[in-house]
Amino acid sequence: xVLGNEVYDKVFRSIDVNADKFxxxxxxxVAIVSISAxxxxxxxxxxxxxxxxxxxxxxxxxxxLVDAGIQHLHDGTQLPLPPIVxxxxxxxxxxxxxxxxxxxDVQPAKKEDGWNTDPFVxxxxxxKLFGRGSTDDKGPVIGWIHAIRxxxxxxxxxxxxxxxxxxxMEEAGSEGLDEALHNRKDFLQDVDFTCISDNYWxxxxxxxxxxxxxxxxxxxxxxxxxxxxxHSGCYGGSIHEALPDLLWxxxxxxxxxxxxxxxxxxxxxxxxTDDEKEIYPKIDFCIxxxxxxxxxxxxxxxxxxxxLMRRWRFPSLSLHGVEGAFDGxxxxxxxxxxxxxxxxxxxxxxxxxxxxxxVVVAHLNKLWATRGSPNRFEVIPQHAGRVWLSDPNHPNFQxxxxxxxxxxxxxxxxxxxxxxxxxxxxxxxxxGKNVMLLPxxxxxxxxxxxxxxxxxxxxxxxxKVLAAYLLELGEFQ
Amino acid sequence: xVLGNEVYDKVFRSIDVNADKFxxxxxxxVAIVSISAxxxxxxxxxxxxxxxxxxxxxxxxxxxLVDAGIQHLHDGTQLPLPPIVxxxxxxxxxxxxxxxxxxxDVQPAKKEDGWNTDPFVxxxxxxKLFGRGSTDDKGPVIGWIHAIRxxxxxxxxxxxxxxxxxxxMEEAGSEGLDEALHNRKDFLQDVDFTCISDNYWxxxxxxxxxxxxxxxxxxxxxxxxxxxxxHSGCYGGSIHEALPDLLWxxxxxxxxxxxxxxxxxxxxxxxxTDDEKEIYPKIDFCIxxxxxxxxxxxxxxxxxxxxLMRRWRFPSLSLHGVEGAFDGxxxxxxxxxxxxxxxxxxxxxxxxxxxxxxVVVAHLNKLWATRGSPNRFEVIPQHAGRVWLSDPNHPNFQxxxxxxxxxxxxxxxxxxxxxxxxxxxxxxxxxGKNVMLLPxxxxxxxxxxxxxxxxxxxxxxxxKVLAAYLLELGEFQ
Ligand SMILES: [Zn+2]
Ligand SMILES: [Zn+2]
Ligand SMILES: [Zn+2]
Ligand SMILES: [Zn+2]
Numbered sequence: 045x046v047l048g049n050e051v052y053d054k055v056f057r058s059i060d061v062n063a064d065k066f067x068x069x070x071x072x073x074v075a076i077v078s079i080s081a082x083x084x085x086x087x088x089x090x091x092x093x094x095x096x097x098x099x100x101x102x103x104x105x106x107x108x109l110v111d112a113g114i115q116h117l118h119d120g121t122q123l124p125l126p127p128i129v130x131x132x133x134x135x136x137x138x139x140x141x142x143x144x145x146x147x148x149d150v151q152p153a154k155k156e157d158g159w160n161t162d163p164f165v166x167x168x169x170x171x172k173l174f175g176r177g178s179t180d181d182k183g184p185v186i187g188w189i190h191a192i193r194x195x196x197x198x199x200x201x202x203x204x205x206x207x208x209x210x211x212x213m214e215e216a217g218s219e220g221l222d223e224a225l226h227n228r229k230d231f232l233q234d235v236d237f238t239c240i241s242d243n244y245w246x247x248x249x250x251x252x253x254x255x256x257x258x259x260x261x262x263x264x265x266x267x268x269x270x271x272x273x274x275h276s277g278c279y280g281g282s283i284h285e286a287l288p289d290l291l292w293x294x295x296x297x298x299x300x301x302x303x304x305x306x307x308x309x310x311x312x313x314x315x316x317t318d319d320e321k322e323i324y325p326k327i328d329f330c331i332x333x334x335x336x337x338x339x340x341x342x343x344x345x346x347x348x349x350x351x352l353m354r355r356w357r358f359p360s361l362s363l364h365g366v367e368g369a370f371d372g373x374x375x376x377x378x379x380x381x382x383x384x385x386x387x388x389x390x391x392x393x394x395x396x397x398x399x400x401x402x403v404v405v406a407h408l409n410k411l412w413a414t415r416g417s418p419n420r421f422e423v424i425p426q427h428a429g430r431v432w433l434s435d436p437n438h439p440n441f442q443x444x445x446x447x448x449x450x451x452x453x454x455x456x457x458x459x460x461x462x463x464x465x466x467x468x469x470x471x472x473x474x475x476g477k478n479v480m481l482l483p484x485x486x487x488x489x490x491x492x493x494x495x496x497x498x499x500x501x502x503x504x505x506x507x508k509v510l511a512a513y514l515l516e517l518g519e520f521q
Numbered sequence: 522x523v524l525g526n527e528v529y530d531k532v533f534r535s536i537d538v539n540a541d542k543f544x545x546x547x548x549x550x551v552a553i554v555s556i557s558a559x560x561x562x563x564x565x566x567x568x569x570x571x572x573x574x575x576x577x578x579x580x581x582x583x584x585x586l587v588d589a590g591i592q593h594l595h596d597g598t599q600l601p602l603p604p605i606v607x608x609x610x611x612x613x614x615x616x617x618x619x620x621x622x623x624x625x626d627v628q629p630a631k632k633e634d635g636w637n638t639d640p641f642v643x644x645x646x647x648x649k650l651f652g653r654g655s656t657d658d659k660g661p662v663i664g665w666i667h668a669i670r671x672x673x674x675x676x677x678x679x680x681x682x683x684x685x686x687x688x689x690m691e692e693a694g695s696e697g698l699d700e701a702l703h704n705r706k707d708f709l710q711d712v713d714f715t716c717i718s719d720n721y722w723x724x725x726x727x728x729x730x731x732x733x734x735x736x737x738x739x740x741x742x743x744x745x746x747x748x749x750x751x752h753s754g755c756y757g758g759s760i761h762e763a764l765p766d767l768l769w770x771x772x773x774x775x776x777x778x779x780x781x782x783x784x785x786x787x788x789x790x791x792x793x794t795d796d797e798k799e800i801y802p803k804i805d806f807c808i809x810x811x812x813x814x815x816x817x818x819x820x821x822x823x824x825x826x827x828x829l830m831r832r833w834r835f836p837s838l839s840l841h842g843v844e845g846a847f848d849g850x851x852x853x854x855x856x857x858x859x860x861x862x863x864x865x866x867x868x869x870x871x872x873x874x875x876x877x878x879x880v881v882v883a884h885l886n887k888l889w890a891t892r893g894s895p896n897r898f899e900v901i902p903q904h905a906g907r908v909w910l911s912d913p914n915h916p917n918f919q920x921x922x923x924x925x926x927x928x929x930x931x932x933x934x935x936x937x938x939x940x941x942x943x944x945x946x947x948x949x950x951x952x953g954k955n956v957m958l959l960p961x962x963x964x965x966x967x968x969x970x971x972x973x974x975x976x977x978x979x980x981x982x983x984x985k986v987l988a989a990y991l992l993e994l995g996e997f998q
Contacts, residue, residue, distance in 0.1 A: 276841070281821065338747045339747050355758055367848055370842030371843065371846070375865070463752060
């Protein structure tokens with residue numbers, strides 16, 4: 045079944061007609077203060093799960109609230125986790141099945157943090173819909189509902205079966221999700237593709253599809269020089285201090301151009317393929333604008349292609365800080381006795397956490413041996429996240445690209461991202477099938493920050509993209 | 522007038538007889554919670570000043586409470602400073618005048634911080650008098666009172682005039698003291714010697730007199746790479762990060778043996794004289810015990826003389842920490858945008874704050890130029906304290922040494938200290954006369970820490986030393 049352009053046009057017109065109603069629904073969702081990291085808003089998170097279940101039921105889905113277990117807080121109290129919404133729409137064995145993931149919870153927000161408007165009252169200013177969760181991730185979640193409803197209202201049969209997993213703890217580490225997914229493996233068994241709309245365009249104008257994320261390996265480096273902190277007046281000059289040792293070690297891990305100076309690490313990186321090389325020049329990205337937006341004093345490379353590759357497909361090492369040293373304002377004359385440096389490496393194919401830990405520990409111990417310090421030294425690898433890389437030539441991505449082309453009249457950029465979105469890898473591993481990240485928000489949406497927004501255009505055109513994607517996906521049956 | 526040994530013996534016996542009474546007076550003083558850093562105890566500080574005034578009057582001194590002005594707290598509130606006790610005992614123009622300084626306030630203390638006893642109830646266990654302020658500095662202050670009272674009760678005329686300055690804000694930076702002293706320059710005009718008992722023996726058994734203190738020059742080093750903190754996943758690898766730059770600079774300032782690697786700095790240090798060289802071998806100090814007590818993994822030198830010189834008469838540079846980076850427990854994946862490193866240099870004759878600032882700023886800027894980083898870099902010298910060096914051959918020190926010899930039957934060590942006691946230099950500059958530090962507490966008294974104590978022996982024998990010192994000082998008229 046190949047649908048004519050007129051079907052898409054009808055759908056898009058219908059979405060335009062209903063745009064104000066769609067904004068009202070987003071307003072309703074933003075008003076529910078579903079801050080997952082704040083126990084006092086747990087009831088709002090539960091309310092949000094119920095709200096989403098009702099919305100899914102309103103489009104004919106069979107939805108259930110799956111218990112996510114108990115959260116153990118640091119202060120010893122226990123709190124039930126908000127339930128996870130599992131839903132299903134269509135069971136036609138002749139159709140393929142798409143899994144959609146989204147999250148219903150939001151980052152904390154207070155007006156006094158620097159918001160220009162009440163973060164929980166969706167407020168439109170100059171085409172921008174300001175509100176916590178507007179872009180991360182309530183806007184995209186509601187986009188799916190409206191996309192499906194529009195198809196239904198226009199009498200268009202959904203060409204695929206759909207499954208939904210909407211959780212309400214993503215901003216607090218997705219606690220309970222992996223266990224719930226493992227307990228319900230049957231639910232994921234017949235999934236053919238997964239689509240997640242929970243990231244952002246690379247820029248403000250051109251859409252993109254995302255096929256890769258870097259992993260992360262995090263390390264603690266401990267140096268101890270004495271059994272307790274010492275006064276620098278009384279003891280300075282007589283003992284080997286821990287901090288100069290630690291800072292020296294940390295300062296040796298990268299070169300001035302940002303490349304990593306750890307033996308055996310760069311050797312693990314998959315070579316850049318010819319296919320890959322073709323992707324980068326087409327991408328809409330301006331390094332001058334990038335540098336200006338960050339207020340960065342310098343970039344490590346001179347070309348667009350190199351900078352994007354540094355962010356997406358080469359490993360990087362960042363120093364985060366030191367625990368145990370003086371960190372306040374003012375002047376304190378302490379010799380810290382036990383200091384812990386923190387750094388992480390963003391990893392790329394074919395680096396594995398095990399191999400990265402191995403070469404990092406070996407290199408740092410070797411480096412330490414050359415220091416000639418009598419102090420105690422230890423490198424402690426922390427929890428690591430694996431890299432994710434999808435196949436951007438898969439029909440799932442082709443459907444996404446066609447949908448974007450229909451709405452924006454441009455081929456989307458194929459992007460990777462430097463950070464991690466852990467659920468992406470979870471779904472790829474649990475389903476064994478292609479996962480695509482399809483962002484609808486712009487790069488300047490300020491997710492997690494003050495004045496989070498989604499552009500009205502992104503929200504509405506994004507809904508069109510989701511609807512078109514569902515139809516395009518049907519073409520690959 | 523040369524007093525016979527029998528006079529000293531009579532005085533010492535009298536002190537022994539009254540020892541329990543003297544402990545009771547210390548108990549009374551410790552019970553007043555004169556924590557100067559805690560505004561809620563300001564009334565107790567005022568009470569403590571009144572208590573000391575009454576004690577001084579009980580030995581016949583003319584005492585007054587000098588207003589110290591107003592304290593401006595960070596939260597904007599204003600609080601009167603506790604009054605400073607100025608007192609005078611004897612005005613005989615034929616006698617020399619000794620100035621005694623001490624402080625009546627104490628460091629904060631709470632039982633739950635790890636005290637084995639109530640910090641404000643003086644408690645004797647195995648010959649140790651535990652209590653906040655027991656050794657710092659209520660014990661020594663009361664020692665002066667009891668020394669004078671004992672002479673009076675034994676019908677011995679004080680061979681010198683005495684002046685007293687007892688403040689109650691020392692542990693909070695002596696706020697108000699300098700201004701009060703400047704306003705009352707007349708009070709200090711006829712002072713011939715100053716004695717301060719507010720430091721500690723080098724060890725646990727052998728007394729000492731202290732003739733030098735290092736100064737301090739404190740520096741902030743700022744590096745900025747972007748206008749705000751960045752996510753290491755999104756941006757790591759593409760921008761020049763601030764923290765590797767800062768840590769590299771800080772790691773270049775010292776050599777592995779602790780010597781300072783700043784051009785022009787070591788050249789300022791006064792050469793070790795032959796006189797000085799003779800002092801060190803006699804000093805009772807065991808580097809093994811020192812290292813064990815600190816739990817230090819290594820010392821920078823191998824001999825007693827070298828280690829003492831590193832602490833007292835050579836400069837040292839200590840790194841204290843970094844402000845603006847991640848400093849908490851756990852793992853955070855931030856690229857800090859603006860980081861400030863903190864380090865200080867303990868200074869010795871003939872280093873001056875002005876010259877130290879000059880060479881440090883010049884050296885760091887030169888070092889930075891070799892780094893080749895596009896980031897913003899700035900070195901900001903902070904408030905500095907000058908070195909203090911007294912003449913240990915002065916009659917003031919000879920009187921102190923003789924007094925100690927009479928009580929402990931040993932020549933005291935002549936020591937310097939690595940830290941600063943700012944009032945020492947103030948009194949030397951204001952009087953233009955010799956200042957001596959005469960400690961009575963032991964090195965393990967734990968001033969400022971949990972379970973502060975003074976040994977009963979140090980308290981009582983210390984009172985004898987103070988009495989003998991007053992008599993010995995009379996011999997130099
Ligand atoms: Zn999100
Ligand atoms: Zn988020
Ligand atoms: Zn003190
Ligand atoms: Zn003190």
